[in-house]
Amino acid sequence: MIRLSVQTRQALSRLTLPVLFTLSFCVMLIGKADTVLVDQARIGLGDVLGPLYTMAARPLADMRATLSDASSLWSMRTETARLRAEVAQLRQWQSVALALDEENRRLKAQLAWIPEPAASFVTARVVADDGGLYARAVLLAVGPHHGVRRGEVALDGAGLVGRVTEVGTRTARVLLITDLNSRIPVQIEGGGGRAILVGTNGPRPRLLYWSDAAPSEGARVVTSGEANAFPPNLPIGTIHWTASHVPEIVPAADLGQLEIVRLFDYRLGGDAAPEGKPEAKPVGKPAG
Amino acid sequence: MVEIGPTPAIRPRPTIGGRLDGVARSCVPVVLTLILVLVAGAPLGLPGQAALRPALALICVFHWSLTRPATMPGIAVFAIGVLCDLLGWLPIGVGAVTLLIARVAALRLRPALAGHGLGLAWFAFVCVAVVVGAATWVLVSVLSLRVLPAGPLLLSTLFAAALHPSLALLFGFPGRDAAAERA
Numbered sequence: 485m486i487r488l489s490v491q492t493r494q495a496l497s498r499l500t501l502p503v504l505f506t507l508s509f510c511v512m513l514i515g516k517a518d519t520v521l522v523d524q525a526r527i528g529l530g531d532v533l534g535p536l537y538t539m540a541a542r543p544l545a546d547m548r549a550t551l552s553d554a555s556s557l558w559s560m561r562t563e564t565a566r567l568r569a570e571v572a573q574l575r576q577w578q579s580v581a582l583a584l585d586e587e588n589r590r591l592k593a594q595l596a597w598i599p600e601p602a603a604s605f606v607t608a609r610v611v612a613d614d615g616g617l618y619a620r621a622v623l624l625a626v627g628p629h630h631g632v633r634r635g636e637v638a639l640d641g642a643g644l645v646g647r648v649t650e651v652g653t654r655t656a657r658v659l660l661i662t663d664l665n666s667r668i669p670v671q672i673e674g675g676g677g678r679a680i681l682v683g684t685n686g687p688r689p690r691l692l693y694w695s696d697a698a699p700s701e702g703a704r705v706v707t708s709g710e711a712n713a714f715p716p717n718l719p720i721g722t723i724h725w726t727a728s729h730v731p732e733i734v735p736a737a738d739l740g741q742l743e744i745v746r747l748f749d750y751r752l753g754g755d756a757a758p759e760g761k762p763e764a765k766p767v768g769k770p771a772g
Numbered sequence: 773m774v775e776i777g778p779t780p781a782i783r784p785r786p787t788i789g790g791r792l793d794g795v796a797r798s799c800v801p802v803v804l805t806l807i808l809v810l811v812a813g814a815p816l817g818l819p820g821q822a823a824l825r826p827a828l829a830l831i832c833v834f835h836w837s838l839t840r841p842a843t844m845p846g847i848a849v850f851a852i853g854v855l856c857d858l859l860g861w862l863p864i865g866v867g868a869v870t871l872l873i874a875r876v877a878a879l880r881l882r883p884a885l886a887g888h889g890l891g892l893a894w895f896a897f898v899c900v901a902v903v904v905g906a907a908t909w910v911l912v913s914v915l916s917l918r919v920l921p922a923g924p925l926l927l928s929t930l931f932a933a934a935l936h937p938s939l940a941l942l943f944g945f946p947g948r949d950a951a952a953e954r955a
Contacts, residue, residue: 500846504872508850512865515857516915526858533810540814548817612813615822616860617924618912622815664920685924741817 527652530614530623534655537611538625545743603715605748606632608656620663620685621649622742624656632656635713636747643719643736644668644707645745656747660739661720662689670720671708672699678708681720681733687740688732691723699723699731715750801843804943805832805852813859820927822860826867827932829856830904831939833871834897837878838885839946849875862908863915870904870911877903890937890945898933905929 488496515522556563592599608624615621622645626632638645638658646666650657659666666683670691677696683689691699699705703723709716721735786794805828812825829852836844853868860867877900885893905925913920 501872501876504846504850505869508853508865508868508872510865511854511868512863512911512915515864522858522864525864526861529855529858533813536810537814544814544816610815613815613821614813614859614861616862617822617826617908617928618916618920619861620822621861685921740819742815 523650527650527655527657530612530650530655530657531652534611534623534625534652537623538609541609541611541625548741600715601751603748603750605746606630607744607746608632609744610742611655614657615660615663618664618685620660620666620683620739621646622658622660622745624658624745624747626654626656626747628654630654630656631749632747633749635752636749637714637718638745638747639718640737640742640745642738643721644714645737645739645742647713648747658745658747661735662687662739668714668720669708669710670705671716672723673704673706674700676700676703678710679705681705688724688734691731691733694731701725705733712752715748715752798843801832801836801840801943802848802852805829805836805844806855808832809852809856809859820931823924823928823931825856825860826908826928827935828939829853829867829871830874830901830932831897831936832943834874834878834900835936835940835943835945837875838882838893839944841879841882844875846872846875863912866908866911866915870908873907874900874904890940893940893945894933894937897936901929901932901936 606626608626610622611625612623614623632648632651634648634651636648638647644661646658646660646663648656649659661668661681661683662685663683664685666681666689668681670679670681671677672679672691672694675696676699677694679694679699680692681689682692691705701723705720705723707714707716707718707720719736721733721737724732724734726732808828809825812821812828818824833844833849833852837849849871850868853866853871854864856862856867856871857864877896881896881900885896905928909920909922909925
């Protein structure tokens with residue numbers, strides 16, 4: 485160790501904090517000037533931490549499952565009764581859906597309908613909550629030789645989760661529909677017209693700029709194919725009017741407890757830039 | 773009464789084991805902070821989890837700067853702040869500035885708080901957390917060129933205020949011998 489006199493050491497220690505403050509403001513300016521560099525640093529950090537989080541993900545999921553099992557034991561009787569009723573109702577719906585599917589196929593055959601190509605998908609585990617105070621996102625472990633591209637659509641078993649905004653060497657980041665910067669063109673089912681779904685950072689995104697009459701409570705909301713950012717008719721959720729008369733969407737996907745999501749590659753030619761960041765260039769891909 | 777300083781003038785040469793022990797001890801605060809910051813990003817499924825990371829970082833930096841400032845040097849505070857910004861997708865540098873503010877406050881308050889127990893330290897911490905929350909909100913809003921909702925920061929400040937006493941006790945809060953340590 486270098487031996488310094490007491491005076492030098494005191495002078496140095498007095499200097500440290502001002503220097504660090506200056507450095508912080510410099511970093512701030514650099515971050516503002518070169519967003520690509522910072523995003524690369526973030527996704528690089530995600531790549532480094534990804535394996536660590538992957539190791540921890542399985543025990544964590546097991547622990548959560550055990551906890552929820554324990555808590556569900558209490559309500560087992562009522563839950564069983566509820567499920568029986570729901571199964572009976574769903575059986576009816578299933579027969580309706582099968583009949584409609586058959587009818588749809590017949591009509592399409594009569595119209596010489598060009599079928600849409602089936603989208604390819606990969607399934608990935610959510611390993612980390614990659615959000616922050618003003619961001620709602622998750623980090624997926626996609627393995628070293630993945631073919632995941634930016635702009636791919638993420639869905640869980642029930643509905644739309646978000647879009648891939650950054651791709652690293654072994655991780656991908658999905659911006660959730662609840663993020664502050666998320667803007668999604670949607671279609672309100674039942675003749676409700678079109679609208680824009682706006683993330684608020686809270687658990688329920690809001691509906692803005694609806695075209696026709698005010699959307700009704702409980703109406704289903706699906707993606708619209710406008711701007712070619714999303715394929716049409718992906719389920720998002722249902723409308724709920726708050727006490728302060730703001731239409732919110734209750735997402736169909738379980739965004740609070742995401743474990744596994746599917747990334748669909750629809751090969752859409754639309755705007756592949758992440759929501760709210762149209763100026764950002766591709767990250768994690770070789771230039772040119 | 774003759775006062776005996778913490779470091780006697782003549783002392784035996786520290787052994788390698790002793791020195792390693794010293795290094796390990798001085799690393800504990802920073803390593804513990806890093807572990808907590810990373811664990812806060814795991815998918816725990818807790819409500820309001822996004823507000824947890826800044827709260828934990830603030831508690832750690834303030835606590836160690838107050839009790840053992842030598843083990844939480846400024847450069848480590850800066851690094852923890854930048855790491856939090858990168859992980860939490862905040863404009864980079866905001867966490868560094870605000871955690872450094874917390875460190876400066878802790879160092880200034882150190883003489884006044886020494887030997888007064890956890891209650892006063894908690895009160896001081898809450899005041900610092902409010903200032904840090906406000907500074908974060910102003911910086912983030914200025915850097916993203918729009919007025920952002922203050923809700924998430926309020927939640928983070930609440931988390932920090934609620935978690936501080938238990939974490940401070942867990943990390944070891946000096947009691948009555950704090951004044952002796954200060955000497």
